Amino acid sequence: MNVHRRQNSKRKGEDASKFVNAQLADFAGDLYLLCKDQHGCRFLQRQLDADDAVVALMIFNEIYLHIVELMTDPFGNYLIQKLFEKVSGAQRVILVKNAAPQFIRIALDPHGTRALQKLVECITTDEESAIVIAALATHIVSLSRDLNGNHVVQKCLQKLKPADNQFIFDAAATNCIEIATHRHGCCVLQRCLDNGSPEQCKQLSTVVAAHCLQLSLDPFGNYVVQYVLFKGDMESVATIVKAIRSDIVNLSLHKFGSNVIEKSLRSDNGFIPRQLIEELLEHKQDMSKMLHDAFGNYVLQTSLDVCNKEDFDKLSAILKPLLPNVRNTPHGRRISARIQNVLA
Template identity: 50%
Template sequence: MHRTASNRRHAEPDVNRFANVMLESLANEIYSLCKDQHGCRYLQKKLEERNPTYLTMIFNETYPHVVELMIDPFGNYLCQKLLEHATDDQRTILVETAAPQLVKIALNQHGTRALQKMIEYVSTPEQIRLIVNALKTNVVELIQDLNGNHVIQKCLNRLSTDDAQFIFDAVSENCVAVGTHRHGCCVLQRCIDHASDAQKQQLVNEITTNAFTLVQDPFGNYVTQYVLDLCDAKYSDPLIRRFSGNVCTLSMQKFSSNVIEKCIRIAEPGTRKLLVDELLSSVFLEKLLRDSFANYVIQTALDYADTQTRQVLVDVIRPILPSIRNTPYGRRIQSKIIGPPVVSPASTAATASSPTSNGSGAQFQAYPRGNGNGNAGGHNMLVRRMQGLDIQDGAAVHAVNGSSSSAYAGPTGSQHSQQNSQHQTQQSQAQTGQHNRRQQTHQQGHSQYFSHPFVHQPVRNTFANGDFSGYNYM
């Protein structure tokens, strides 16, 4: 709802009522002004003037109420500005006054911002000690809270590793509770980022010990993957070996299957062989191949196993292929084992002979197709398209083949003669069997036939212009 002009006139004095007011005239009213939107802005501007007199006046009237103001929708902004401009002694008094209620402040949506600012501006060992002592008994509660977890992360960012040791100790002792929590898994990863070598080893040891539980959790699996992503064998190898004996079970679960795939990709050669051998020895290999998660693990094993182990895996899978061939997973696995379908040598040679064909890429050689430029592959595809449209006119096929007897004949040459011969053979084969019923149509001539209304317009245009370069055969 829009304000009327009258409403705006009444609102303007509220916004500007402090414009010409001296701070001295507001003595004993500063605390109440902190909780007023416009009064709070006025006080912040006075602090930005860096006038020691103003700073002292505002500090003296606000520090006894710092806990209340830190969780106030407007007062928290004044507290943040006051922490920024206060002297070390004043800041110590603010921290000391708020310390008994720091957990309450951290859990509040407004207080969390003010407390993060307090941690950011701590400047003496005494201030750090006060904050650490106030928070250290509630670390897990804060980590699992929407607002409190940001306070713990600010401690990791701002405090030294020694001062933040209380966080590493609490996380290590509660690794599963923290790692399987929506916010906790993120904090645990930040702990790894900010840890010293000894603290990192402390955390990784606990993660490794609880890896089987973490890896199956929707949040905990990211913690295990984060350790793997450190790309350090002294951390990753012991973790991967914890999954030994449970590789098949973990491969068939939504979250842990991603971790097993990563393990196969980054493991040391000896450890990777242990994982793949466990898949090989499973009596449920066909079940793994059919499973919506485990099939990706099998595919990764085919991609990353050493040559000898891969061959053994292929030999074990090959007899199972007929039973899974028609599944989406089976087709992908089959393509990894035996490659894509192979066409006849004649078709491959015809496609490779074209100057515009994709004969250079091995992945394309098994699928000769036209490129829309009138080459041999394109003609073959157009013939097939014509057959699909019930077009079997002899003169029209000659036009596609480039025969000299056609009104649309192209340049002659030994290469074209060979292609014409091949296409005429295809035409002859296409006109047998079920196509014999169309012989009367063939005798009518292509011009009359392509003017028939049931022939698609693009085909009529193509043969009217004699240009196949823009035709989309696929």
């Protein structure tokens, strides 16, 4: 009797020593069980490292019907990730087809998400892409808002061709607010803008711009607005600037809205900060409120940092009479020092 063969399939774990000097053939018929054992899984991964097609085929033949279970297994998922890299294209298509009906469950699983991301990385054919798209297309919102699922969407954005990712942009544009106002969803939208074609980015940026005031007041949505200001098309950026200019004081006094105003003031496009500073100068009556506000004072500090000499003089003239009331506060001292240093 072969001493390497598993004697009791009900044992919780394998003895690492039994794999010393062992051969894959010693465990023929038991490879599926080895995948779910820490030492057995490592043994199988070492076998795959040899880049032997016969080894990959042997493992494939014993596990392809268990692909979903192994992708979500604490140990098996590591073996599956390596197997995706080693099998032939035809074999990987079989694995993709077998797993596709459960892609959503896999994506939401802390182990499965890693295996599914690796699968997306390994895709080489249009057939595989089509299967992935069909399985994920109607679940982009829930995936984007999930701790594990959002990474699968991001991996698709990074690895699939832009045309193949159109289903993500369509869902993102249709459900922009729901995705943008979520901790994980806002990151997905930013990756959309990093990886989309110019047309896809404009599709999404246009929707963000249309809702920019609502999103600017959100803990997560404000980051999406800031990202469009940084990477969006000129038309979308102009729409955002026009909107925030119309509500500049309220945004400046808001914890998250003030971030958007400061981002706009620091834009490389000099026309944008000039417009906003001109608007601020039209609200002289609100300067005292902004100066005393925990967020508004930062907007004023940023304005002083970025404005030209003419606007600096105008802003300083408004602020100087108000500074004695805040001279004992940190922000009051910073603004006073900024004005005095320039005027000196």
